Amino acid sequence: MTKSSPKIGIYGFTGCAGDQLMILNCEDQLVDLFGAVEIRSFVMAKSDNHEGEMDVAFVEGSISTEAQLEHLKDIRKRAKVLVAIGTCACWGGPQAMKLDDGKYDERYKSVYGNAKITVSKAFEAQPVDAFVPVELKIPGCPIDKGEFLRSVSKVVAGRHPYLYPFPVCNECKWKENECILTAGKFCAGPLTKAGCGAICPSHNLPCVGCWGPTDDLNVGAEYNLLKEKGYNPEEILQKIRKFGGAGVVKLVKDLEKPKEAKK
Amino acid sequence: MKTLNIRALARVEGDGGITVTLDGKKVKSVTLDVHEGPRLIESLVKGMKPEDDLNVVPRICAICTLSHKYAAIRGLEKALGITAPEKALITRDLMMLGENVESNSLHTYMLALPDFLGYPSAIAMLNDYGDDVKRALRLKKFGNHVMALTSGRIVHGENPILGGFGKYPGKKELAEIAVRARELVPDAVRAVELFGSLEYPVYPEVETVFMSVNAPKKKFGLAGDSILISDGKEVDCEDYKKLTSERVVPHSFAKRSMYKDRTFAVGANARMINMGKRLDGQAKDLYKEHYSDRWLRNPLLNNLAQAIEMVWALEHIPEVAEQVASMDDPKTAEPTRADGAGTGAVEAPRGILYHHYEIKDGLIDKADIITPTAQNLDDIEAHMKVCAERMMADGKKDDEVLFALEMIARAYDPCISCATHLVELKRL
Numbered sequence A: 001m002t003k004s005s006p007k008i009g010i011y012g013f014t015g016c017a018g019d020q021l022m023i024l025n026c027e028d029q030l031v032d033l034f035g036a037v038e039i040r041s042f043v044m045a046k047s048d049n050h051e052g053e054m055d056v057a058f059v060e061g062s063i064s065t066e067a068q069l070e071h072l073k074d075i076r077k078r079a080k081v082l083v084a085i086g087t088c089a090c091w092g093g094p095q096a097m098k099l100d101d102g103k104y105d106e107r108y109k110s111v112y113g114n115a116k117i118t119v120s121k122a123f124e125a126q127p128v129d130a131f132v133p134v135e136l137k138i139p140g141c142p143i144d145k146g147e148f149l150r151s152v153s154k155v156v157a158g159r160h161p162y163l164y165p166f167p168v169c170n171e172c173k174w175k176e177n178e179c180i181l182t183a184g185k186f187c188a189g190p191l192t193k194a195g196c197g198a199i200c201p202s203h204n205l206p207c208v209g210c211w212g213p214t215d216d217l218n219v220g221a222e223y224n225l226l227k228e229k230g231y232n233p234e235e236i237l238q239k240i241r242k243f244g245g246a247g248v249v250k251l252v253k254d255l256e257k258p259k260e261a262k263k
Numbered sequence B: 001m002k003t004l005n006i007r008a009l010a011r012v013e014g015d016g017g018i019t020v021t022l023d024g025k026k027v028k029s030v031t032l033d034v035h036e037g038p039r040l041i042e043s044l045v046k047g048m049k050p051e052d053d054l055n056v057v058p059r060i061c062a063i064c065t066l067s068h069k070y071a072a073i074r075g076l077e078k079a080l081g082i083t084a085p086e087k088a089l090i091t092r093d094l095m096m097l098g099e100n101v102e103s104n105s106l107h108t109y110m111l112a113l114p115d116f117l118g119y120p121s122a123i124a125m126l127n128d129y130g131d132d133v134k135r136a137l138r139l140k141k142f143g144n145h146v147m148a149l150t151s152g153r154i155v156h157g158e159n160p161i162l163g164g165f166g167k168y169p170g171k172k173e174l175a176e177i178a179v180r181a182r183e184l185v186p187d188a189v190r191a192v193e194l195f196g197s198l199e200y201p202v203y204p205e206v207e208t209v210f211m212s213v214n215a216p217k218k219k220f221g222l223a224g225d226s227i228l229i230s231d232g233k234e235v236d237c238e239d240y241k242k243l244t245s246e247r248v249v250p251h252s253f254a255k256r257s258m259y260k261d262r263t264f265a266v267g268a269n270a271r272m273i274n275m276g277k278r279l280d281g282q283a284k285d286l287y288k289e290h291y292s293d294r295w296l297r298n299p300l301l302n303n304l305a306q307a308i309e310m311v312w313a314l315e316h317i318p319e320v321a322e323q324v325a326s327m328d329d330p331k332t333a334e335p336t337r338a339d340g341a342g343t344g345a346v347e348a349p350r351g352i353l354y355h356h357y358e359i360k361d362g363l364i365d366k367a368d369i370i371t372p373t374a375q376n377l378d379d380i381e382a383h384m385k386v387c388a389e390r391m392m393a394d395g396k397k398d399d400e401v402l403f404a405l406e407m408i409a410r411a412y413d414p415c416i417s418c419a420t421h422l423v424e425l426k427r428l
Helices: A018-026 A028-037 A068-080 A086-091 A104-112 A144-154 A168-174 A219-228 A231-247 A249-262 B041-045 B052-059 B065-080 B086-117 B123-151 B171-194 B237-244 B268-278 B281-288 B300-327 B373-391 B398-411
Strands: A007-012 A038-043 A056-059 A063-064 A077-084 A120-126 A137-140 B003-007 B018-021 B026-034 B209-213 B224-231 B235-236 B340-348 B353-358 B364-371
Touching: A007 A018, A007 A068, A018 A028, A018 A056, A018 A086, A018 A144, A028 A144, A028 B123, A056 A068, A056 A086, A063 A068, A068 A077, A077 A086, A077 A144, A086 A231, A104 A120, A104 B041, A137 A144, A219 A231, A219 A249, A231 A249, A231 B052, B003 B398, B018 B373, B018 B398, B026 B373, B041 B052, B041 B364, B052 B065, B052 B353, B065 B086, B065 B123, B065 B340, B086 B123, B086 B171, B086 B300, B086 B340, B086 B398, B123 B171, B123 B340, B171 B281, B171 B300, B171 B364, B209 B268, B209 B340, B209 B353, B224 B237, B224 B268, B235 B237, B237 B340, B237 B353, B237 B373, B268 B300, B281 B300, B300 B373, B300 B398, B353 B373, B373 B398
Parallel strands: A007 A038, A007 A056, A056 A077, A077 A137
Antiparallel strands: A063 A120, B003 B018, B018 B026, B209 B224, B224 B235, B340 B353, B353 B364
């Protein structure tokens, strides 16, 4: 580490800490990583943290309390570049699967009852870019080691890592897996960004969509295809929303509209 | 009235802090504050198919992801009348052993050890303790590898499913991990020597109750259908509510657990206290060498218990892997009913994890998840309070007291994301 080493911070909000854990899981590169950049703040890994200006902030997790929102804004002010890591930070994660359905208060009450709130006010989880500008999203639940390390080396050098713009189906084809969707089973592949290496279909299991929505999403086509295959429309939407969060909320609402109009 | 505060507890999973409230020299209260945001996971899975629940609930926590997966599978299989084939059960044992090595090596070396040796992080220890840090990374990498081989990837693998696995691990890979596990036993033994040589302050010592699962066949293990209590009782895991008697504290949103109005602890030390006599191999010798009645009082010894457990896990991985390799791939077992209820209890690295499900017409009607850290919260606070009182009486400086309290909280290996998957806590 030299004086000119890029300064970075690693932060976690509402989620499972899996993306920070994946950084710690880079066992073979961890020592080099700590040497190549100056890690100013990484509360999960160390206790000597310095909260000042930094070149890049990596932020995991969705935002679901007022206190978190204040902290996020503070990080944004201090960071030249802010990178959202993981599906929660990028799209809201599973806790945002019912985003904007108007029933958050009901769910909140079902868990907390009428208990009086003494701490920071909580709200429905949303992705980081719902509140502050984000330069780059590295999705994944959790992020992939290789994709993260490649991205770090590009981002700290001021370059764009250019993640895959296509769905995970491409990776699945490269592995020569049989198509699960063609076989008539629900698979979220066509809606899901590539990057994991098509792990689930390679284990004879459908993609669950944990990388979040791919670029140029066509939710309608998947919805209609699955309906033709006899799936219950409600179940299709539920499965699409499971990891889609803020990335599919509007698209799903558009699909629901004609159904509501019929009523 | 004065308060001492640590806002962001470092080297733990999740966002927590500690607040000590003092009235002159008297300690009014010590609290573990949890700032982690709420996610309402249990309310979100209501109405889902069981298979979809299995994608969501492991996301409560990355470090115990497979424990969540397995506890949910056990609960759901009971509810749906699924009898998983033998090979699936043994492969699940293997995945739990992998998670145990991964999590215990991460916690002992990278999260807890720097305090004892006076460093801010494991990476900062590289110059002086390079061999130990590298040893930790080797163990962790291997644990991760076993998790990936069985579950599909390092974190949040989807390969374990109801009734079996999407794809069973290959013979060649299983043979490789058997060899590698044997090679790594000395690394884990060194961890026991290291943690056995540390000074454990007596300040936090106070008797408590310990709970763990009762692993079948009188063996040491990480899953079981009944719960052992250190007072000699045994309770069916379906009665988990009697054991955890969750209650809402008026001044906090965290549901708390007490047993007969006493705090209790879960984790590696509880497993050693309740099942330690069942250990075999080197783990047995190391347990005999290091175990004492101090384990019943001092939560810091959980670190040593985790190190001994790593030896046990590594010694058992070869035979379990070889067993998996020797069996033909069975068909995935199917549900025999669409309505029912069931509770799964497994030992996450940080203690008992319960998943209870009620299924109606094939959909989840109710999910109840009780995490180890939620069970430990009261016990952590009880030990912290005793420790703070004694240190204050001895005239210790505020900083020293806070540091000692941090070490106690950390020793429980708390998973704050887990503890607060549905709750948020802040004391006034």
